[in-house]
Amino acid sequence: MAEESRSNRLNGLIWPATAKSDEETGELSIGGLKASELIKEYGTPAFILDESDFRARAKTFRDATHKFFGEDAEVYYASKAFTSVATCKWLAADGVNLDVCTGGELAVALAANFPPNRIEVHGNNKSVAEIEEAIQVGVRFIVADSLIELDRINSIAGRLGKKQAILLRLTPGISAHTHESIATAHEDVKFGFSIASGAAMLAAVTAIKREHLILEGVHCHIGSQIFDDAGFILAIERLIRFIAEVKKTHSVELHHLDFGGGFGIAYTDLDDPMDIHLVLQKIHEALVAQCEKNEISMPTIAIEPGRAIAGPAMVTLYEVGTVKDVVLEDGKTRTYISVDGGMSDNIRPSLYGAEYSALLANRISTAPPTPSRVVGKHCETGDIVIRDIALPSDIVPGDVLAIPATGAYGRSMASNYNHILRPPVIAVSDGVAKTIIRREKISDLLALEEG
Ligand SMILES: Cc1ncc(COP(=O)(O)O)c(C=O)c1O
Known part of the structure; x- marks a missing residue:
């Protein structure tokens, strides 16, 4: 209860249901785990998946579909938004079917022992x-x-x-x-x-x-x-x-x-x-x-x-690497904040001009907000995570930025551009974290080399 009163619940439309920001320290927690604990264990960048939020959203669709269209109506979760053996097991247990659109997505479903007669291709x-x-x-x-x-x-x-x-x-x-x-x-x-x-x-x-x-x-x-x-x-x-x-x-x-x-x-x-x-x-x-x-x-x-189940259930944690001020043509200044991921773990801003929000996740800041652009570490000008956002003016290397609503079409569209390693997906629930997709290693990349 004391814990509750010191924490701000974040906007539940954008953030997972269990995401909170501590009023005194400013630290983000998800699934009962602090950002600092998660980063210490799993590093950055990392996708943090709120298991109970993902499952609750899937069940909401299931129940609403039954309510309006009858008990024989079906929800097929779109694997393309995000899939893994763990999420397929949750969906199988929770009475939600699966839509796959490649042999790869089917393979993940089958590896989870998802009942084939609940899969649509x-x-x-x-x-x-x-x-x-x-x-x-x-x-x-x-x-x-x-x-x-x-x-x-x-x-x-x-x-x-x-x-x-x-x-x-x-x-x-x-x-x-x-x-x-x-x-x-x-x-x-x-x-x-x-x-x-x-x-x-x-x-x-x-x-x-x-x-x-x-x-x-x-x-x-x-x-x-x-x-x-x-x-x-x-x-x-x-x-x-x-x-x-x-x-x-x-x-x-x-x-x-x-x-x-x-x-x-x-x-x-x-x-x-x-x-x-x-x-x-x-x-x-x-x-x-x-x-x-x-x-x-x-x-x-x-x-x-797909998106409406996986999207808001996941948050990306990035570490800030460099910060620099750029003077624009009109004389104003924009702060470029570079994080340790980018278009390889979230292609949506470059592909669709998608917009996101961000939160300083490791500490509180009372510094005034300043016009900022959050960018990735790829050799591409278009490698932008958030084009225009006001963020505290005292952000420094080592700070942690949390980007909410990255669960859909983030990890599933991830690439190894610039030979960057794809981030892990860590499921959190009731104070327990488990890796459901591990971080890639350089040896994973080199394993493909036959030259
Ligand atoms: C056939 C089909 N079904 C379902 C989806 C899921 O869409 P959304 O994630 O926007 O719900 C897609 C997305 O492209 C699709 O092509």
Whole structure:
């Protein structure tokens, strides 16, 4: 209790639920562990994952999905946001299914003994080997993305003496209001079959005719970091109309509808994400109305959140290495704060212009804030972690910066650019920390060298 009263809870939209900043010392703690303890044990940079927060967010999606769409509705966590054997085990235990989009993501799931019949396989260019393995282990769905793939899945299933349940990935022609690289369901994209052009109907007819395919339903994913329910509702309208059209013209009822992920999260205090219950309620209302209007029965519903589960549950801890003031053209000064990671552990600012916030995590500072830029250690001008932020003017080498909401598409998109070692992921819970992905070593890099 005394501990509680001395600590400020941080904005729960951006920070993990257990993150606190000590009022007297200014030190950050997550999962009951101080930043200094974590750094002493695991070094920097490091991803700190709040286990209870990750699991609570996953269960919130599971429960809300059941509440609005019934007990047979399913949540498929999108592995691409972040995956590991440990998180797959948590999801398996917590009744959340898994979406994978490569053989590598499938391998992690299988290493965690994730039940294959709760895995769905995505991807616009699945290899023969990937499809073969998916069918062999018995995944729930393969989401087909092209006519070539329909034939490929059909012939592999035939060769293995199986029938494979599939969904068709459809593009409903919607421009989600998000960055171009993460919008996925307008017409001019590499994903799926366009409804408007007739490609989707051709795919449905093709799939129905293939002996070793069981066409169970349709899928779409309209984009990521979505802050507005309008795109989801329009997608539902178009998908239901498509299902009705297939029923009318081919007497086949597609009984499964997966409307993907994309639920936006807060990265800074300015972001105002949608309340998940409210969005699902609105989507449910739209679904009921559309099913009635098109005279079809309500399909089984699935969703695929990734970012909204992993994103806010993780924080990156960096150590400050150098600090320098740069005089700008207008005579003002900007402080460049260099940390010991950067674009190799978080490509999102360079790739999408993504914004983040930061906290001085090892001590309190009463110094006035000054215009700052947090940059990485890579040989790239674009290696920026936070482009514009006001940080205390007394930050010095050895200080620790914590960047919240780095759980999604941070570690999973990490690279070895400049031969930097990828950081570990440390799960914390109730005062206990455990490594779920270890830090890379120089020997890991050199192990690939055959020259
Ligand atoms: C098919 C599919 N499903 C789910 C997701 C997860 O999206 P998010 O992490 O924004 O929820 C993605 C992300 O790209 C996707 O492509």
